[in-house]
Amino acid sequence: xxxxxxxxxxxxxxxxxxxxxxxxxxxxxxxxxxxxxxxxxxxxxxxxxxxxxxxxxxxxxxxxxxxxxxxxxxxxxxxxxxxxxxxxxxxxxxxxxxxxxxxxxxxxxxxxxxxxxxxxxxxxxxxxxxxxxxxxxxxxxxxxxxxxxxxxxxxxxxxxxxxxxxxxxxxxxxxxxxxxxxxxxxxxxxxxxxxxxxxxxxxxxxxxxxxxxxxxxxxxxxxxxxxxxxxxxxxxxxxxxxxxxxxxxxxxxxxxxxxxxxxxxxxxxxxxxxxxxxxxxxxxxxxxxxxxxxxxxxxxxxxxxxxxxxxxxxxxxxxxxxxxxxxxxxxxxxxxxxxxxxxxxxxxxxxxxxxxxxxxxxxxxxxxxxxxxxxxxxxxxxxxxxxx
Amino acid sequence: xxxxxxxxxxxxxxxxxxxxxxxxxxxxxxxxxxxxxxxxxxxxxxxxxxxxxxxxxxxxxxxxxxxxxxxxxxxxxxxxxxxxxxxxxxxxxxxxxxxxxxxxxxxxxxxxxxxxxxxxxxxxxxxxxxxxxxxxxxxxxxxxxxxxxxxxxxxxxxxxxxxxxxxxxxxxxxxxxxxxxxxxxxxxxxxxxxxxxxxxxxxxxxxxxxxxxxxxxxxxxxxxxxxxxxxxxxxxxxxxxxxxxxxxxxxxxxxxxxxxxxxxxxxxxxxxxxxxxxxxxxxxxxxxxx
Numbered sequence: 240x241x242x243x244x245x246x247x248x249x250x251x252x253x254x255x256x257x258x259x260x261x262x263x264x265x266x267x268x269x270x271x272x273x274x275x276x277x278x279x280x281x282x283x284x285x286x287x288x289x290x291x292x293x294x295x296x297x298x299x300x301x302x303x304x305x306x307x308x309x310x311x312x313x314x315x316x317x318x319x320x321x322x323x324x325x326x327x328x329x330x331x332x333x334x335x336x337x338x339x340x341x342x343x344x345x346x347x348x349x350x351x352x353x354x355x356x357x358x359x360x361x362x363x364x365x366x367x368x369x370x371x372x373x374x375x376x377x378x379x380x381x382x383x384x385x386x387x388x389x390x391x392x393x394x395x396x397x398x399x400x401x402x403x404x405x406x407x408x409x410x411x412x413x414x415x416x417x418x419x420x421x422x423x424x425x426x427x428x429x430x431x432x433x434x435x436x437x438x439x440x441x442x443x444x445x446x447x448x449x450x451x452x453x454x455x456x457x458x459x460x461x462x463x464x465x466x467x468x469x470x471x472x473x474x475x476x477x478x479x480x481x482x483x484x485x486x487x488x489x490x491x492x493x494x495x496x497x498x499x500x501x502x503x504x505x506x507x508x509x510x511x512x513x514x515x516x517x518x519x520x521x522x523x524x525x526x527x528x529x530x531x532x533x534x535x536x537x538x539x540x541x542x543x544x545x546x547x548x549x550x551x552x553x554x555x556x557x558x559x560x561x562x563x564x565x566x567x568x569x570x571x572x573x574x575x576x577x578x579x580x581x582x583x584x585x586x587x588x589x590x591x592x593x594x595x596x597x598x599x600x601x602x603x604x605x606x607x608x609x610x611x612x613x614x615x616x617x618x619x620x621x622x623x624x625x626x627x
Numbered sequence: 628x629x630x631x632x633x634x635x636x637x638x639x640x641x642x643x644x645x646x647x648x649x650x651x652x653x654x655x656x657x658x659x660x661x662x663x664x665x666x667x668x669x670x671x672x673x674x675x676x677x678x679x680x681x682x683x684x685x686x687x688x689x690x691x692x693x694x695x696x697x698x699x700x701x702x703x704x705x706x707x708x709x710x711x712x713x714x715x716x717x718x719x720x721x722x723x724x725x726x727x728x729x730x731x732x733x734x735x736x737x738x739x740x741x742x743x744x745x746x747x748x749x750x751x752x753x754x755x756x757x758x759x760x761x762x763x764x765x766x767x768x769x770x771x772x773x774x775x776x777x778x779x780x781x782x783x784x785x786x787x788x789x790x791x792x793x794x795x796x797x798x799x800x801x802x803x804x805x806x807x808x809x810x811x812x813x814x815x816x817x818x819x820x821x822x823x824x825x826x827x828x829x830x831x832x833x834x835x836x837x838x839x840x841x842x843x844x845x846x847x848x849x850x851x852x853x854x855x856x857x858x859x860x861x862x863x864x865x866x867x868x869x870x871x872x873x874x875x876x877x878x879x880x881x882x883x884x885x886x887x888x889x890x891x892x893x894x895x896x897x898x899x900x901x902x903x904x905x906x907x908x909x910x911x912x913x914x915x916x917x
Binding site: 276305319346469473480 | 712
């Protein structure tokens with residue numbers, strides 16, 4: 240993984256007052272994203288609008304596609320054309336992207352998708368919040384694969400984590416999601432954009448060897464194949480079919496085993512390097528509140544109240560939701576009485592936590608359907624319940 | 628010369644094919660290979676830098692073309708070759724991007740992308756092989772199946788109106804529109820050559836025999852019988868009004884070059900407009916500033 244200073248052209252250094260949607264766009268531009276394809280959808284549209292105004296000024300290209308099927312396909316094409324590429328969407332558009340997210344995984348294409356979540360299913364709650372696409376981000380396309388998903392809890396993190404998403408996506412050649420939500424997307428706060436020379440970005444691992452020796456899916460020592468872009472003279476082939484090192488389709492179980500196992504393993508094996516979590520007071524906690532995104536901010540009130548009531552509460556915020564911090568949850572499960580897990584859905588990532596806790600500590604869900612954040616009181620009640 | 632070289636002379640198209648993937652999967656009598664030959668010939672004549680030509684296919688029999696062409700080649704998902712090509716072209720405007728796919732892929736599942744890429748005058752070449760049915764999956768009715776023709780999902784004959792593709796392409800904004808059959812090998816080659824030399828959305832429909840499914844199910848004989856049909860009932864009418872180009876079952880096939888006009892491409896229009904509005908703040912995209 241080669242880190243370089245970012246192209247200063249896209250970096251709007253300074254302190255700004257931005258909403259999360261705008262901050263996503265600024266993060267991407269700061270990371271060197273120079274291709275955006277998207278389709279308007281509430282509550283993510285402001286990101287596309289920001290790109291349409293900003294990207295022509297920094298040497299990139301914006302295109303509003305005919306639908307989200309087109310947006311994601313254009314992103315994969317653009318990435319193979321050598322650009323860092325991003326789109327933004329919300330539930331219904333995310334659903335439309337699923338098939339080609341699989342193609343991006345199969346072709347091992349770096350790209351970033353932000354999902355400003357709203358309540359679902361179907362048209363659901365276009366203008367109101369939700370965290371109901373978390374499992375879809377993990378499992379939405381057919382077949383076996385792994386992706387990376389990050390969850391910002393503030394406009395500042397929308398900026399920071401979009402850069403991080405590009406870096407992870409380029410490092411592991413995998414579609415990476417920024418799973419935010421309507422609240423964070425439409426929340427306006429101070430966002431500090433550092434000077435360009437302080438922003439490090441991962442450069443794609445370009446192949447530079449002899450042209451006739453290039454194998455698009457031959458694994459390098461670090462398990463990630465080298466990439467080339469169209470037009471560089473390698474005359475390579477890639478496909479959504481199960482393929483060998485050459486990128487040629489091989490339709491049998493043996494090849495599927497090698498090809499798909501790699502897609503999964505490259506993330507699983509590097510999970511420790513990828514995962515970021517934020518812990519507070521977990522050392523001697525009786526109960527730990529697990530959360531991600533906006534829900535982590537809502538939990539603060541409940542946690543403060545519980546501490547005042549003398550309960551030893553720790554918090555663990557998932558900055559990376561996928562891959563899930565399996566090991567850490569397993570360790571903590573041995574020490575705590577219980578976990579409490581509020582999410583703005585009817586129970587999604589909580590089941591992953593439960594799987595990892597493996598019966599050593601109960602994981603108490605605090606489900607809340609879309610539309611609004613939790614009442615902190617509900618989380619407080621769950622904490623009290625947990626220590627009973 | 629060694630003995631084995633005498634026995635196996637080089638394929639004249641070897642330069643353009645992934646010989647390590649041959650034999651291909653297409654049936655005897657299928658017309659896709661013929662169109663690939665025309666494409667290779669057009670590339671040879673075009674004198675383009677082949678390192679800068681990319682092929683994008685979707686899914687289906689024709690979708691396999693990308694896998695056999697020795698260029699940067701992408702075998703994508705069903706219907707999405709055009710938006711993939713759009714991203715590829717916009718990210719790397721030096722490329723000549725060719726979408727090579729079938730009727731089901733481009734105007735069935737991918738129809739929306741087709742009209743929008745034409746509307747934007749995206750600078751890509753679309754070669755659409757029209758075999759009147761979904762062949763890869765066993766001969767189902769398509770958006771191109773002529774009325775009354777039989778298909779596996781139209782066992783009593785098709786009663787849906789098919790697309791008139793040159794009309795659709797022209798109406799949506801394509802700047803080059805031609806239709807040929809697999810019999811018109813030289814003309815297909817010439818059209819592809821012209822399209823490769825042109826800037827803008829170029830569309831070439833090539834009607835080809837599907838012997839195994841369409842012809843068998845409709846008792847139309849073998850590949851030769853279909854070529855004879857093309858021979859007897861096709862009529863070259865360059866510049867014909869595209870509204871008149873409907874295809875009826877075993878009826879007349881009007882072929883030719885119907886549209887060949889100039890219009891700014893998506894990137895041309897974008898650069899021109901943004902330069903005008905933004906002035907010095909804007910640097911034209913995709914053109915060399917050296």
